[in-house]
Amino acid sequence: MQQNLRDTMALLAGTPATLNALLRDLPETWTQRSEGENTWSAFDIVGHLIHGERTDWMPRAKQILQYGESKAFEPFDRLAQERESQGKTLPQLLDEFSRVRAENLQELRALNLQERDLARRGLHPALGVVTLSQLLATWAAHDLTHLHQLSRVMAHQYREAVGPWSAFLGVLRCEGHSAP
């Protein structure tokens, strides 16, 4: 089952506004707390998404088109946001994500990809051969995996406050399989 590029782009286009609505006006209880040591807060997650826009999705798409399978992708640095988000506020990160996402979608649109382009193959350093179609579908699913993680990290802050209702709240039973 191939992705539909129009569906992928619609989802990618909406994520900055979704995160903005979800996070911008919230107190730090929701945005700066994590699930414990070595886990991410909402602030960290937005930083991670920005880093992906800069170094992962479009750079890899262009690499597939230019080099095919002859050159493996650079590994993705999952901790870069610790460095890059330093000294910034959450609203600044949300604005930055909005901007880089819009630039990337503009660039993607300009490529005017056809079915035969989507079938082109590249080389992932850990996963082996992948297609451009899979890369772009993963870009969208990666937004969703972090929305999934965000809802879990936020719900974790109310784990005790909900009392016996925790039995009915599926998100509190999620085991943190949302590593990027």
Place this chain on the structure above:
Amino acid sequence: MQQNLRDTMALLAGTPATLNALLRDLPETWTQRSEGENTWSAFDIVGHLIHGERTDWMPRAKQILQYGESKAFEPFDRLAQERESQGKTLPQLLDEFSRVRAENLQELRALNLQERDLARRGLHPALGVVTLSQLLATWAAHDLTHLHQLSRVMAHQYREAVGPWSAFLGVLRCEGHSAP
């Protein structure tokens, strides 16, 4: 750990805009498909949230304040949206959710709840004694459990399209523990 009512209300106030940004402009691939038979689509989930606004959260809060533990809550109908959403479009449901949530928050604000009110107890038909504080915290966490479910239902639509990247996408390993 008690909830902070200001944090709870900030989260509750933002959810309609979050769902609007996430869902309103998306193709039906993302909004009308579920995870399989007897599971919910995004459309179903928004209907469920509307039903909760009408019959669950504020009615139960007022019942605690009026009757305390002397009268158990009405059980919540988790399938009501099948009936109530019929013939409606997703944008209609999103507008309706926005409206009923705003009305409920206005009513909650007007109650001007104090710490001693939050400690008041009610009777849940399955869980037993619960406090008003726990009920209100659960209202917020319930939004998050359905955001968690939404991201999972949507990601499920790209389970095959992402190819080998499924190994890295936590949301695809989530086992659907998000039953309401």
